[in-house]
Amino acid sequence: MATVAGCFTRRETRATAAELVAGLLLEVDTRNCWTLGQALGHPGPHRLQHLLSRARFDHDRAGKEIVRLVAGELAGQDVVLVVDETGDAKSSTECVGAGRQYSGAIGGVGLCQVAVHLAAVSATTKVIIDRALYLPADWAADEERREVAGVPEEVGFATKPQQALSMVTGALATGIEARWFAGDEVYCGRELRRGIRSLGLGYTVGIAATYQVTDGGGRRWEARKLINKVRPEQWMRRQTGHGTKGTREYDWAWLDVRPDDTPDENENENENENENENENENENENENENENAAGAGTSVLVARRHRYTGEVSYFRCWAPGDVALATLMEVISRRWRIEETFQLTKGFTGLDQGQVTCWNSWMRWSLFSLFAAVVLALTAAAIHEGSERQPGLVPPTCPELIRLLRAIVLPPAARDRDHVLRWIAWRRRHQAVATACHQQRHRCHDQP
Structure with missing residues (x-):
């Protein structure tokens, strides 16, 4: 809380925020203002x-301060920025x-809120550092609903x-040092x-x-068809991590493909359309530029095959320089850490339990939930370093860490x-008053 103390204008508000962060880590059945208010x-x-x-309370500034705190803790580590919703x-x-939209968390299309989250993942730490609420196009264009929910004008x-x-x-820009x-x-x-x-970044x-994707010869292929060009002996079995049942191993293969996302590609095309003089010289220059653009960095298609089911997953990868398959495997495997982080924040810090309806409330509830998750992540990383000497x-797993915090740090x-x-x-x-209000509202709507 000392990290974000300057974001509050009143001491009482800062004290309440500290209570809320602690309350999110308490042992309660559900986490919302009612249950946490009673527990506190x-x-x-x-x-x-x-x-x-x-x-x-400047919650935008508080989020940046927390990112700076995480950046300081992860300094010098190989960090991957992972995004998922x-x-x-x-x-x-x-x-x-x-609105009615797809969400993997609810298993299909349904009435739900969807938010995009950004996580910083290193070898020992995984923590969500930012989030953005997704507004469907019809919702973002509905001025009446925006005004009722308090959505800022600059948010579209x-x-x-x-x-x-x-x-x-x-x-x-806030200080996270990442390569991937x-x-x-x-x-x-694209x-x-x-x-x-x-x-x-790669x-x-x-x-x-x-x-x-486009192969080296300029021919377009579907990923599943291009990977068929890999001979059986070229698949490499590599270990991607450890689980409770042993090591996880997959078969991996990769093929070179042409990049289609060079940052200045559109600018070069516009310049080529406007320059009509010296066509032969320009064509030669364009060919050289395309060769240089294609050769800048490493662009590959990576396939991962399950060793038992044979199911294949495909990944498009690019790196600023030369890169080994083992490095790409490590980055691909770290993407799944954000799923573990979702389980942590939903199960232990109430990310999806806020029962809030307005913009400010959603932004602040999600922020305090991430505060509590940062406490767990950084504490677990510190304990992990000390446990190497034991x-x-x-x-310690996250449930064990929370039991420890509840026993010696958090108030009962x-x-x-x-x-x-x-x-x-x-x-x-309160429920009696709410019931009477709802019934009165329905009666008003039923009248001609």
Whole structure:
């Protein structure tokens, strides 16, 4: 909290924020303003609700300060920036950004909120450092809903790849030292890859089996057909990590492909259209430029085959210089760490349990959830370094770490009899008022 102390205008607001971060790590069934208010000993949820919706607090600056803290902890490590989205099921389109859309978290298309998250992943640390709420095009264009939810005027519709590029740019500007970017099929578009290259990063992005690439001879192939050119003896079995059941091993292969995302490619095409003199000389210069562009860095198609099922996954990769297959394998494998981070933040810090409806509330709830996750991630990294000197013990898992924090650091949840009885009465009274209001609203709508 000392890192973000300057983002608050009042001491009381800062103290409430510290209580909320601690409350997110307490042992409670669900995490929202009601349950956390009771666990923290508050007489009602109003203090936490005020913090999320109306308190004077620069949450954008606080997010940048946390990124700087993480950057300092990860300095000198080989960091991969991983992007992915996750969704939370909702019951009404009145929640900011809620609409019928696809989300893997809910297993298909449904009414949900979707947010794009950016994680910094190193060999020992994985932590989400930024997030962006995705506003569907119809939602972003609905002025009435935007006004009710408090969406700022400068926030408009942006695709998920555009949000990802914006977050990566911000993370690098804030101090994160990274060499690689990784994403799934959603983030394989040319515009995003060109932006990543202009930032000086290499990338590994998943692609569909029918995605078309260009081989060295200039011929277009679907990824699944081009990889058939690999002879059986050219597949290499490599270990990609350790699990509870042993090592994970896959068969890997790669082939050179032509890059199609050189940052200045469009500029060169426009210049070529405007220059009509000395056609022969220009054609020679253009050929040399294309050869240099294709030769700048390493552009490959990587395939990963499951050793038992034979299922093949495809990845388009680019690196600024020469790169080994083992390096690309490591970057591809680290992309899955963001899924583990989602499980951590949803299961232990309430990322998807906020029950908030407005822009400010969503931004602040997600931010405090990431605060708590940063506490866990950085503490786990520090303990991991110390556990190397403890033979016979594996590094503590996140559940073990939370048990440790609850036992020696975090305050116990308030559970005395009078406090529980007061909260039961408050909830029943509030629910009775809410029920009466809903019934009255329905009667008004039913009248001609």
